[in-house]
Amino acid sequence: MSPTSHPQRRPDVETYVLPDGTSLLYDPANEAGHPLDLVQSLIWEYCDGACSADEIAREVAALAPADPAAHEFALHMLNELAERGLLLSPAQALGIP
């Protein structure tokens, strides 16, 4: 995923936020559940198409200033969400079938 792309959640993926701050994502397309920890849940929340991948990563890094790897981790997580098919592809995000 390019740092300039704007990741956007697939609208059909269900999100269940749990009391410990973690989330369960459910992908009805392949009936798979994906557990996310607290930081991953935050990244997922950012994936509304408004922010670029780099902006999301910088937001996450700002929340963990003591962690020099936070920016890289956020980008890695965005790539993983994309690889799991949980984000709209760039074409889908533009409404191209």
Place this chain on the structure above:
Amino acid sequence: MSRPRRASPPELASCPPNRQPDKETSPLGLTIAGVAVSIDGLDAMLHPRAHDLFRPFAERSDRYCAPPARIRVELADDASRWVVHQDGHEVMSTADPERLLGYLDWLAVSLALEASTQYAVFHCAALVRDSGAVLLVADSGAGKTTLTTGLMQRGWEPLGDDIALVDRETLAISAFPRCFHVDAASKALLADAAPLDWPAGMSGHARPTRWATGSYHVRTIAVVERCATCPSMRWPILQAQAAAALVSSAIRNQLPRSDVVRIAAQVAAGAKTCIRLRNGHLDGALNLIEGAARQ
């Protein structure tokens, strides 16, 4: 208080092929997970055994004029074997009464759980003590039945060793009093004082001498993996990981999948403790479960 005496498994009565058909008995009516199931065509030799096997589910058969799941057992034309029909189709035949009854147990339970709309069904063991339930989420062979029986010996009451029914509205679990399936390896691990009875003629089936009554909310979820050569250990896991494990263990039925996922998430959300348990040495694993349940 004396421990319940463990009954010896009775010898399987022989059933020679080419026997004369016995007079057919009345249908065996069952209610499994709220679903009516009827088994017709059992002869006088099979009916009491099937009734014993399904005892907690048995109902008066006159309530079953049109059950959604109907199974019929017939003797083959040459009287050499029994043939099982479901919805008019032959689905199994055997000359071995134990195999026949084991298959009927599986078929009746499968049909009922598939037809159920009231419960989300998970492939888990569940037990209760002091009003809080523990769920043991594990694949087959990971030790659910052995752990369940071990916890029963420590005063826990079983809700099921293999199937957990979660009410879709209350999210509570009530007992699913199906016989435990005990293989030879598990049997060797069970102490003589295991609180189990053995239905007649079913060497691989055991029934707890008591079940939990009422319904309970889940307080502890343990995702169990077996490692016979490892020490038992546990790690805390996220509620989301417990929920995902529950989703993976869900058994399909008439409930929409999204409802099952919601229920799994809500059950995990209500749990105070979620752990991953490496099931090595039995006593160690039981101590770790009880420790998690006390948190």
